[in-house]
Amino acid sequence: MMIALLLLIVFVLISFLSWIHLMRDCNNFNFPGPTPLPLVGNGHMFVIKATELLPRLHSLLKTYGDAVRVHLFHQPYVIIYNPKHIEAVLTDPDLITKGVSYDYLVPWLGDGLLTSTGEKWRLHRKLLIPAFHFNLLQSFLPVFLKNQKILEDKLRCTYSDGKEFDLFPIVAQVALDNATESIMGVSFNSQQDPNSKYVKSVETLDRIVSLRMRDIIYSKEAIFNLSHHKKAHDEAISVVLDLTKKVINKRRKELQNQNITSYGGRTELGIKNKHAFLDLLLLSEINGKRIEDTDLHEEVQTFLFASQDTTTSGIAYVLYCLSKEQSVQEKVFEEQKAIFTDLNQDPSYSDLQQMKYLEMVIKESLRLYPPVPLIARLITKDADIAGLKIRKGSTLIVDIIHMQRNPDYYDDPMSFIPERFDTSASKTSRNPFSWLVFSAGHRNCMGQKFAMMELKVILSGIVKKFKVLPVDMELQLCADVVLRSENGVKVKLLPRNEFLNNF
Ligand code: HEM
Secondary structure, eight states: OHHHHHHHHHHHHHHHHHHHHHHHHHTTSSSOOOOOBTTTBTGGGGOSOGGGHHHHHHHHHHHHOSEEEEEETTEEEEEEOOHHHHHHHHTOTTOOOBOGGGGGGHHHHOSOTTTOOHHHHHHHHHHHGGGGSHHHHHHHHHHHHHHHHHHHHHIIIIIOSSOOEEHHHHHHHHHHHHHHHHHHSOOOOTTTOTTSHHHHHHHHHHHHHHHHHHOTTTTSHHHHHHSTHHHHHHHHHHHHHHHHHHHHHHHHHHHHHTTOOOOTTOGGGGTTOTTHHHHHHHHOEETTEEOOHHHHHHHHHHHHHHHHHHHHHHHHHHHHHHHHOHHHHHHHHHHHHHHOSSTTSOOOHHHHHHOHHHHHHHHHHHHHSOSSOEEEEEOOSOEEETTEEEOTTOEEEEEHHHHHTOTTTSSSTTSOOGGGGOTTTOOSOOOGGGOOTTOOGGGOOTTHHHHHHHHHHHHHHHHHHEEEEEOSOOOOEEESSSEEETTOOEEEEEEHHHHHHHO
16 A cells, blocks of 8 residues: 555656656747647547548648647657748758658668668768769660550459559559669569569568657567567568678679779760669779768668659559649650550650640649658757757657648649649749658758659550549548558559540
8 A cells, every 4th residue: 555655656746747848848949839748748639540640630730720739748740831931941951850650661771761860861861962963864764655555454354444543552663663674773673573572671661660650659669679560670681681682792793794993974884784784883982982882772672662652652642643633644644645646656855845834734743642741850869940949959840731622722733733843834832841752951852853754654554545534532641661552552443445435
């Protein structure tokens, strides 16, 4: 009885001290947020289903204004969605450190460009800029076209009977093939062999990292390490890392045998070189020295990761939007007919540049459904961000999806209007920080042009051959590693010829 009483007193005392600490900490921020409870802070507000996270963030922003402070236990988080604040953060050279949620990627990607910070990030970013040179980008086009054809055959044989299906897993395979082949020069043929060990391991990693990012329980290292997920996670990492190591070592030997010792900034090396990206890493030097093996593996993993799920999500949501907006889809088709005399013809790099309307459609679809709906930064110094006082140690969440759906920045924001992005017609210039699909500032997406090219190849290929029809469904969005829908992203397909004959 005495012990129970003593424990109760200790608990009350700790709770009281915690509450005092949390209430004091709120004063380190000059903007509001919900009142924290002792010990858990506002953590109880986030013990929710995956699909409830985005609505919860939105409702906090609606209640408290442009910036909201919440505490998860004693850790402060600040959610922002005003382009003025976002610009101040993303252009501050001292605020380039990613938030803690990126830590779950570290066992897989190591300290690559996406997760690293400081001098290492600066050096590697500079080194990798040539990878996105025009010539090197062109070397990826044959890869995208080849994989697009496989996708087209697959859609025709299995999915074009007018029955509904989920786009995400199908598109994920073509995106994975595009990523492995353009980044490492080898394909794991996931479209033809979806049950391969590599494909299954990447899927497992995606699933487990997403779980850790959204589930407050599994986010804790100690609990995760005791769970059954840990074994699956470690096994998948070892499969993925072993395979990529083999590919890298094989290519290194090939270069040695051919006596190729320097990349020498010759970006033309890319045009017909299917190993262009890997060669750039293998042959480049930092401060007169070859890139360390570990760094090289980390960057390869990072680029594979950064380019796969994001483009999957992007392609899936554009097709979803096209299914709902038949008149827009017809305009995209008309544009294709204007570019190609023969719809079986493959697009050249310059044909892709002519697909202006498709580009507007992509931008508008990704405004409503940004593949990366939230990004996070660790605030590493006491900061004044365009008037917001934020204490060191806070995690800042940039709520991209709700900013891009905010009527303050887009008229009639939930309507699908690709012409918003018609730069030739638009008289008013939009704040560049109000469209953040590829982020902006110091740590913007390096693969933006690569992604646009890939999306255009896949989407133009589909629209030329198929009619994408809607399914009566409401997406149940959740912010995993990328924007996913709990109930899938479903459409129906009919071959265009058949459609024209039947209707
Ligand atoms: C539709 C497709 C894509 C979208 C929506 C997208 C979006 C983004 C966003 C929002 C960021 C910033 C993340 C942050 O600040 O935390 C980012 C970073 C990055 N992206 Fe992409 N991305 C796409 C495709 C790609 C592709 C195809 C590649 C590579 C081939 C790529 C490589 C990277 C890299 C390396 C970074 C890290 C840059 C840095 O921190 O310096 N991305 N991407």
